Amino acid sequence: MDVVDAYLAEYGRGEQELLQGDRLNGAGIFDGEREFVELADRAYDTDQHGVFRIRAEESALLVIDMQEDLVAPEGPMCVPEAYRQVPRIKRLIQHCRGADVPVIFTEVTIPDDAPHQYRDFFPPIRAGAVSEGTPGMRVYRELAPLAGERVIDTKFGFDSFNGTPLDYVLRQRGAQTVIICGTLTNFCCETTARSAYGLGYQVVFGSDVNATDNAEAQRATLRTMRRGFGRVLDHYAIMCALDGRDEAFEAAASALGAS
The missing domain is CATH 3.40.50.850 (Isochorismatase-like)
Incomplete structure (x- = not known):
């Protein structure tokens, strides 16, 4: 099961309910909810705070x-x-x-x-x-x-x-x-x-x-x-x-x- 399928299953949703690019995110950062979920999944495994030095x-x-x-x-x-x-x-x-x-x-x-x-x-x-x-x-x-x-x-x-x-x-x-x-x-x-x-x-x-x-x-x-x-x-x-x-x-x- 890929991350989008798991996401849909968790909330009891179907593929047809995913928001498309023309209905989601006017800034254009991602193309629809599928990409939104995939990008979020990668972000959870990426260090977001490497910009502060440990002293x-x-x-x-x-x-x-x-x-x-x-x-x-x-x-x-x-x-x-x-x-x-x-x-x-x-x-x-x-x-x-x-x-x-x-x-x-x-x-x-x-x-x-x-x-x-x-x-x-x-x-x-x-x-x-x-x-x-x-x-x-x-x-x-x-x-x-x-x-x-x-x-x-x-x-x-x-x-x-x-x-x-x-x-x-x-x-x-x-x-x-x-x-x-x-x-x-x-x-x-x-x-x-x-x-x-x-x-x-x-x-x-x-x-x-x-x-x-x-x-x-x-x-x-x-x-x-x-x-x-x-x-x-x-x-x-x-x-x-x-x-x-x-x-x-x-x-x-x-x-x-x-x-």
Whole structure:
């Protein structure tokens, strides 16, 4: 099934309902709805934000919810791919520390007066997972923060900014770019990235250091991030960019004729 057929099937439409060029888009950017859909599909797989350079002195690394209960194989809410990504995330953390990039951790916490119905949606939470004050809510042992590294432990939902001091912490450190890794890709990581973008930060989203429990959801988030919210790069490309070797930026700048 090609992208247009899939698009029609999703909305329960037929080929005959597609708008033609003379009825769509007076600017003439595309010739009809078929081309519109095909161009959009390609755009979701094309870096739309290569025009900003990743600079170590303006960046901060956000390690989202890599906690014992969510990462450890014996944890009640273990995300297996998050566990497997620990060596990559550890490498990225160490690289950031070496480049003087602040590393900030978040811990999602479910207090007794949680503002959402988490216990209704997630049986492990109902059984006590990531409950406030428990060992399982702490950063996974292999990624333990160093003394002086900030841990945002007042995060009661998917958004790392909502009701927490994260925005203040980032601005105090002079961060203009946030690099996001962690779990789950399509919940806390994506929600945090969207909020960061809305607050005016440049967003870098790690393609191989964000994990979730569903392949389609992973791909959907990466495509949406890539098209509308930030740069999507693997952890190696992020480390290279922090070292001043931002090849995607150089290529984009060259294409635009920028210096």
